[in-house]
Amino acid sequence: MSKTLFEKIWDRHVVKTLPDGSALLYIDRHLVHEVTSPQAFEGLRLAGRKVRRPDLTFATMDHNVPTDQQTVIRDPVSKAQVEALRQNCRDFGVPLYDLEHESQGIVHIIGPELGLTLPGTTIVCGDSHTATHGAFGTLAFGIGTSEVEHVLATQTLRQKKPKTFKVEFTGRLPRGVTSKDMILKLIGQIGTAGGTGYVLEYAGSAVSALSMEARMTICNMSIEAGARAGMIAPDETTFNYIASESRPFAPQGAALDKAAAFWKTLPSDPGAAYDRTLALHAADIAPQVTWGTSPGMVGDVTGVVPAPGQVPGYGARDVEQALAYMGLTPGTPMTDIRVDTVFIGSCTNGRIEDLRKAAAILKGRKAAKNVRVMVVPGSAPVRRQAMAEGLDKIFIEAGAEWRYAGCSMCLAMNPDQLKPGERCAATSNRNFEGRQGKGGRTHLCSPEMAAWAAVEGHFVDIREKNG
Amino acid sequence: MKAFTTHRGIVAPLDNANVDTDQIIPKQFLKSIKRTGFGEALFFDWRYLPDGRPNPEFVLNAPAYRGASILVTRNNFGCGSSREHAVWAVRQYGFRAVIAPWQPRGETRVPAFADIFHNNCVQNGLLAVELSEAEVEEIFQMVARFPGLEATVDLDEQRIVLHLPEEIAFHFSIDAGVKEHLRHGLDAIGLTLQHEQDIAAFEKSHDVQMAR
Numbered sequence A: 001m002s003k004t005l006f007e008k009i010w011d012r013h014v015v016k017t018l019p020d021g022s023a024l025l026y027i028d029r030h031l032v033h034e035v036t037s038p039q040a041f042e043g044l045r046l047a048g049r050k051v052r053r054p055d056l057t058f059a060t061m062d063h064n065v066p067t068d069q070q071t072v073i074r075d076p077v078s079k080a081q082v083e084a085l086r087q088n089c090r091d092f093g094v095p096l097y098d099l100e101h102e103s104q105g106i107v108h109i110i111g112p113e114l115g116l117t118l119p120g121t122t123i124v125c126g127d128s129h130t131a132t133h134g135a136f137g138t139l140a141f142g143i144g145t146s147e148v149e150h151v152l153a154t155q156t157l158r159q160k161k162p163k164t165f166k167v168e169f170t171g172r173l174p175r176g177v178t179s180k181d182m183i184l185k186l187i188g189q190i191g192t193a194g195g196t197g198y199v200l201e202y203a204g205s206a207v208s209a210l211s212m213e214a215r216m217t218i219c220n221m222s223i224e225a226g227a228r229a230g231m232i233a234p235d236e237t238t239f240n241y242i243a244s245e246s247r248p249f250a251p252q253g254a255a256l257d258k259a260a261a262f263w264k265t266l267p268s269d270p271g272a273a274y275d276r277t278l279a280l281h282a283a284d285i286a287p288q289v290t291w292g293t294s295p296g297m298v299g300d301v302t303g304v305v306p307a308p309g310q311v312p313g314y315g316a317r318d319v320e321q322a323l324a325y326m327g328l329t330p331g332t333p334m335t336d337i338r339v340d341t342v343f344i345g346s347c348t349n350g351r352i353e354d355l356r357k358a359a360a361i362l363k364g365r366k367a368a369k370n371v372r373v374m375v376v377p378g379s380a381p382v383r384r385q386a387m388a389e390g391l392d393k394i395f396i397e398a399g400a401e402w403r404y405a406g407c408s409m410c411l412a413m414n415p416d417q418l419k420p421g422e423r424c425a426a427t428s429n430r431n432f433e434g435r436q437g438k439g440g441r442t443h444l445c446s447p448e449m450a451a452w453a454a455v456e457g458h459f460v461d462i463r464e465k466n467g
Numbered sequence B: 001m002k003a004f005t006t007h008r009g010i011v012a013p014l015d016n017a018n019v020d021t022d023q024i025i026p027k028q029f030l031k032s033i034k035r036t037g038f039g040e041a042l043f044f045d046w047r048y049l050p051d052g053r054p055n056p057e058f059v060l061n062a063p064a065y066r067g068a069s070i071l072v073t074r075n076n077f078g079c080g081s082s083r084e085h086a087v088w089a090v091r092q093y094g095f096r097a098v099i100a101p102w103q104p105r106g107e108t109r110v111p112a113f114a115d116i117f118h119n120n121c122v123q124n125g126l127l128a129v130e131l132s133e134a135e136v137e138e139i140f141q142m143v144a145r146f147p148g149l150e151a152t153v154d155l156d157e158q159r160i161v162l163h164l165p166e167e168i169a170f171h172f173s174i175d176a177g178v179k180e181h182l183r184h185g186l187d188a189i190g191l192t193l194q195h196e197q198d199i200a201a202f203e204k205s206h207d208v209q210m211a212r
């Protein structure tokens, strides 16, 4: 029988079908961070349980960490949370990529870097952007803290089988249009609940043409479309990424060849059936910018801020409320929206390729007056690589702040926050009210769009710009 | 986990769609390493004024809804992050059930609740009830006419009754596994550990490196 990529991985990981029809699913890698794990470890302690497979569990610190320097956390509450993770990792024998570790970084950036993210495996983490890892042909999804505790104790999860949804991007992307625009366009089209209950599979020539970094950006935002997981079939691009650098947890040498032979069997079979399918023409996609407080409130940079009642999928009141919060008037051209801050980073767009693209634009240019630009690499290795290439100098000369690795202003849990009313072009994934700081106004876009917004002080159609 | 069988309480209306977990509980409260103390922070940015006083405009601060334990809201409730703190906050504020509408899409339904949020509800004995848009609209209208209206949510019968002079009842459907879990307040880890031998046997033949 023809199977999809998702079904092949799912079937290999079912330990047992439970009486209620759900599956007991085996988890190959469990990634842990400081925010969603303390109560899970506490639960284990109270029940006198152990971590079943500390060798398959990997912890890092990312959400609370400072990015102005690397190691000193001034907020006592953040510090206590980070301390709790240290203590839990010691007590339960879980390896920890602590603040000083050379591989520290945002959990979804370091997984692939370390070679933990491999095709055909299952990965979970107490974090909704775990879908990022699906770019490797991995079944990866976010879970809540009770489920974190369940995986720690049993290395399995009780799961209902989700439905499958194939999204095909046909043709080629125009110049200046990125994978960030592909996923924002999709969310605008199907809505933020459009993928709920499904695993998305992104396919088509415009997806195959993407680098691993760009694929991760798409899969990352599957949750913004409501889907817990998004996947892309592994191919030569995937294998090259895994083999290209030292990835301590990836198979090497003969083992890698053997693994690659297996990975080649993973792509969906011709004729495999999906519960839902959708095709989008890549050539029709324009650079996207969000104008509201939900990732589905998004439009072409060439468009205008819409009026209540004109937005498919959102009620007039929701749009009114969003525009009031964002301080925007219907009919305003997107390119008239001025920004105070530009944030380049996060697990969506904080990888080396993203920084290279932003740097190519900022090189020899200056950020507009009164625009604060923060560049926050997604991991310590990304930071080192960028510095080896001299990107840090380009950013600093352009007037940007060059930071240490962490989640930073993506959710503003550390001191990196917008002030009330401040407007930000952000390469992250959520534009919810208060996401980047109470009263802060977020416009999601690609790193290239953010870099040009930094230079011009407002959004521009980057297709009209040269390099 | 507390078992859920039937519950009677005041219905509070939250007339917003796509209420995200950042709204349900903002990030500053995620720094806690405890499982309690989140009720105070529920809907923090809506509920309190910048000086810390309750915002009189926010619906849960209205006297009629004091002590409310059933929340009725719009579609895609709980979207956004996986933070279980959101469910802890809803639950610890005192809500036992949340009602929201599924939406039609062709032959199928778009679920009323975001996926991870829904799973987290099940783990914490919070009943997430899906009704049609028309039914939810009717509840909103009845609550507007009779603020402080009480309802009974009966999980066994899968029924919601609005206690009006002339009672109105709605039937809801629910996944059988979820229903069992809530009715008995089951400990999922304990249940799974009963299959310990199966897990151990699976591990013997399963290669986590290549997953084959």
Ligand code: SF4
Pocket: A062, A063, A106, A107, A108, A127, A129, A346, A347, A348, A406, A407, A410, A411, A428, A429
């Ligand atoms: S970068 Fe943002 S979205 Fe990604 S893990 Fe950190 S807080 Fe979550």
